[in-house]
Amino acid sequence: MGKPLLHRSPIPGLGISAGITLTLLSLVVLLPIGALLAKGAVAGPERLWSEVNSARIWASLWLSFRLSFLAAAFNLVFGAALAWVLARYRFPGRRLIDAAVDLPFALPTAVAGIALTALYAPNGVFGAVARDWGVKIAYTPLGIFIALVFVGLPFVVRTVQPVIDEIEREVEEASATLGASRAHTIRHVILPMLAPAALTGFALALARAVGEYGSVIFIAGNLPMKTEIAPLLIVIKLEEFNYDGATAIGIAMLVISFLMLFVINAIQVWSRRRIGYV
Amino acid sequence: MSDTAPATFRAATDESPLFRIVLTVIVLSLLVLLLFAPLVAVFYEALRKGWVTAVTSLADPEALAAIRLTLTVAAIAVPLNAMFGIAAAWLITKYDFRGKALLITLIDLPFSVSPVVVGLCIVLTFGANTWIGALLVQAGHPVVFALPGIVLASMIVTFPFVARELIPVMIEQGRAEEEAALTLGASGWRTFRTVTLPNIRWALLYGVLLCNARAMGEFGAVSVVSGKIRGQTATMPITIEMLYNEYLSVAAFALAAVLAFLAFVTLGLKTFLEIRHADALAAARRH
Numbered sequence: 001m002g003k004p005l006l007h008r009s010p011i012p013g014l015g016i017s018a019g020i021t022l023t024l025l026s027l028v029v030l031l032p033i034g035a036l037l038a039k040g041a042v043a044g045p046e047r048l049w050s051e052v053n054s055a056r057i058w059a060s061l062w063l064s065f066r067l068s069f070l071a072a073a074f075n076l077v078f079g080a081a082l083a084w085v086l087a088r089y090r091f092p093g094r095r096l097i098d099a100a101v102d103l104p105f106a107l108p109t110a111v112a113g114i115a116l117t118a119l120y121a122p123n124g125v126f127g128a129v130a131r132d133w134g135v136k137i138a139y140t141p142l143g144i145f146i147a148l149v150f151v152g153l154p155f156v157v158r159t160v161q162p163v164i165d166e167i168e169r170e171v172e173e174a175s176a177t178l179g180a181s182r183a184h185t186i187r188h189v190i191l192p193m194l195a196p197a198a199l200t201g202f203a204l205a206l207a208r209a210v211g212e213y214g215s216v217i218f219i220a221g222n223l224p225m226k227t228e229i230a231p232l233l234i235v236i237k238l239e240e241f242n243y244d245g246a247t248a249i250g251i252a253m254l255v256i257s258f259l260m261l262f263v264i265n266a267i268q269v270w271s272r273r274r275i276g277y278v
Numbered sequence: 279m280s281d282t283a284p285a286t287f288r289a290a291t292d293e294s295p296l297f298r299i300v301l302t303v304i305v306l307s308l309l310v311l312l313l314f315a316p317l318v319a320v321f322y323e324a325l326r327k328g329w330v331t332a333v334t335s336l337a338d339p340e341a342l343a344a345i346r347l348t349l350t351v352a353a354i355a356v357p358l359n360a361m362f363g364i365a366a367a368w369l370i371t372k373y374d375f376r377g378k379a380l381l382i383t384l385i386d387l388p389f390s391v392s393p394v395v396v397g398l399c400i401v402l403t404f405g406a407n408t409w410i411g412a413l414l415v416q417a418g419h420p421v422v423f424a425l426p427g428i429v430l431a432s433m434i435v436t437f438p439f440v441a442r443e444l445i446p447v448m449i450e451q452g453r454a455e456e457e458a459a460l461t462l463g464a465s466g467w468r469t470f471r472t473v474t475l476p477n478i479r480w481a482l483l484y485g486v487l488l489c490n491a492r493a494m495g496e497f498g499a500v501s502v503v504s505g506k507i508r509g510q511t512a513t514m515p516i517t518i519e520m521l522y523n524e525y526l527s528v529a530a531f532a533l534a535a536v537l538a539f540l541a542f543v544t545l546g547l548k549t550f551l552e553i554r555h556a557d558a559l560a561a562a563r564r565h
Contacts (some may be wrong), residue, residue, distance in 0.1 A: 007374040011456055012466030014373055020365035021381075024358070028433055029387055032399035039402045082305045089302055097306070099549040103313050105488065106541035108495025110515040111534040114522050115316035118323055118531075125319075126311070150312055169291055176290030185291075211392025213498035214515070218522070231394035235502060238401065250398045257390040261383065 033254070040251045043244045051248035056224055057233060061252065064230040067141055068209035071148035076202045078149075079156025080194060086157070087164040101157050104150055109214025116147055117218045139221030144229065147215045152205030159201035160194055167193060196271030200264055207260040211253065320538045323531035335529035336536070343509040344517035344533070350425070351513060352493045355432040359493075360486050363440025367478075368470075370441075371448040372456070382445075388437045396434045397502025400427055423505030428513060431499035436489045443485030444478055451477050480555045484548055491544040495537055 040048055051057075086098050104112065120127045120137040130137050137143050167190065175185040213231040221227040230253060237246035293301075324332050335341060366385055370378060388396065404411045404421035414421055421427045455477070459469040475482075497515040504511045512520065514533055521530035 005376050009373050010460060011372045011453065012460070013368060013470070017365040017369040017372075020362060021369050024362045025366075025381075025384060028362075028430065028437055029384060032396070032403045032430075032434065033387070033391070035403035035408070036395070036399045078305070078308060081301060082309065085302050085305050089298055091302060095549065095553075097309065099545050100309070100313055102545055102548065103317065103541065106491045106495075106544045107317075108491075108497060108515050108534075108537045108541070110497040110518050111320060111495065111537050111541075112316060114518065114530060114534060115319045115323075118319045118527075119315055126315070146312070150316070153312065172291040182290075182293055186293075207390045211390075211395065211498075213392065213394050213501075218519075231392050231498065234394045234398055238398065238502060243402065243407075246398055247402065250395045253392055253395055257392070257395075261387070261390050265383070 036247060036250055036254065039243065039247045043247060047244055048248040048251065051242075051245045052252055056228070057230075057249060059225045060228045060230045060233050061249075063141065063144075063228065064210055065256075067144050067148055068206050068212075071145055071152055071209050072202050072206040074145075074149055075152045075156045075205045076198055079153055079201060079205075080160050080198050082153075083157045083160040083164055087161050101154050103154075104152075105154050109151070109212070110218075112150055112215040113147065113218035116143075116150065116215065120146060120219060138219050139223075139227065141227060143219040143221070144216055144227060147219050148209040148212060151212050151215055152209050155204040155208065156198060156201030159197045159204070163194055163197040196267055196274065199267050200271075203260055203264045203267065207257060207264070210256060210260075317538060320531055320534050323527060324535040326531075327528050331528055332532040332535070335526075335532045338529065340509050340512070341517060341529065341533055344512050344514045345536070347425075347428070347510075347512070348494050348514040351429050351432050352490055354429045355436065355493045356486060356490045359433055359436055359489050360440050360482070362437070363442075363444055363485060363489075364482070366441040367444035367448050368474075370445055372453060385441055386438050388434050393431075393435055393496065393498025394502055396499040397431055400430055400434075400499070400503050404430075422503050423507065423511060425511070427503035428500050428511065431503050432493040432496045435496050435499050436492045439489040439492065440482065440485035443481045443488070447478050447481040448474075480551050484551055487544045487547055491541055494540060 082101070086094065086101070117138055118124050120130070120143055122128065122131050122136065122138070124138070127137055135142070137146065171189060172185055175189045176182070180188070211231060213229075213235075216229055217232055220229060220232075222232060230249060234246045234249050234253075237243075237249065292298075336345075366381075370382065401422055402408065404414065404427065406412060406415050406420070406422065411421060419426065421430065451474075455473050456469050459473045460466070464472070494513075495515055496513075497519070500513055501516055501519070504513065504516055506512055506516055506520065508517075508520070514537055518530050518533050518537075521527075521533065
């Protein structure tokens, strides 16, 4: 605690930058989130628990979590492979594809939602093919999974790609010189270097997927107990003017978000200690 | 084709050609199914019944009102968030103080909160049944189911974008140039305008573009606070949802195509900036 609260600095603008930052942060982020927590505190833990503790809400939380985890895991493998192909291989159209990876960041979620539904619904282009094989995609958990893979994809690619760019070829050459096969080098030299970034991307994709709403509700079908995601239940509770119920689910999801934020920070601290950068 | 190297020659740090081709084909096929197909679908569905029908559906008063509302929301939310982003990045990179890590975590917080929870928070703060909300309604300025709520929802969801782009670039730039300008007698404001701003302008532009695209496309948070009143509080994404649920597919996809086009422009400009100003943005990619 020897560190002073603020080091004196010759650079002007402390007052105005701190003023704008703290005012907007308080008004825009802290006040609304504080209101949610205050509402929860007024209702009390027992009331919140009785609101959350219903089969329908557990089913939706379990569905949201399970599918978000699966989609993030799929993105972990697919995103790392895509980052590798984009960083290491040269083929026509590489720049275009590199740019397109950010599409889920820029495309509005509702647009993605109706587009995916148009494709994967039983009368859509891909949905019809799947139907001939006896698989239903849209309006089932599989459809939700596809939407969550879509929104989470850029996170893993964009965290892993810069790390691949920074790997020094000498390390790989040393491994090859010492007689390691290419597969052995990838497994024992490259993957350990990519692991922290890939895990950060996984956690970011997971956090995004758990809260995702716009791209999922169109393709989900929204059947209670079957394809109803947790954020949708908040909307339903609000439409029923059940504020305590909405607050209870909202706080549950906020706690989950905080936990994931904590895990992401822990991974970054760990990787910074291990390899010096994230 | 050189005949000095054997046909099977490859560097020890390359995978076999077969592996490369198989991996590239698998990855790109998945990308086509997941990313490119939906994009094509938006434009295909919009133009299904011809250009005329699509353009006519955009000229509908409700669609026009939605476009106007979305532009209004972005015109308020984006400059405020840009101002916040610059102030926060300045505060974080130019001074040393205790609690900086906590401040950064709080700024990033909206990234990990579900948009629907963001909407819920606004309703619980400013809804008509809260004391702040009741006061504001009495004063004739309701927040929820009105423009301020929609602006606030869009602001919260896009809150960290500009700061996130600026902070890594400004850390990389250091403080020496600003300190030199100040030593030479420049005022703080002039130092910012002539020294800092030229260094960060591309990162700032990219942050603003991304913030704008997300603010215009925000759905989850806005759908909770908008009340979905046609022609009044229905933004473009909300109108897309309503049209889609009424089976007005062409109209929904035409409006969606406008937003998809905006996403295109955002990504195109981003790629252009990355190619032209790779150095200035390089730091931002390493966050």
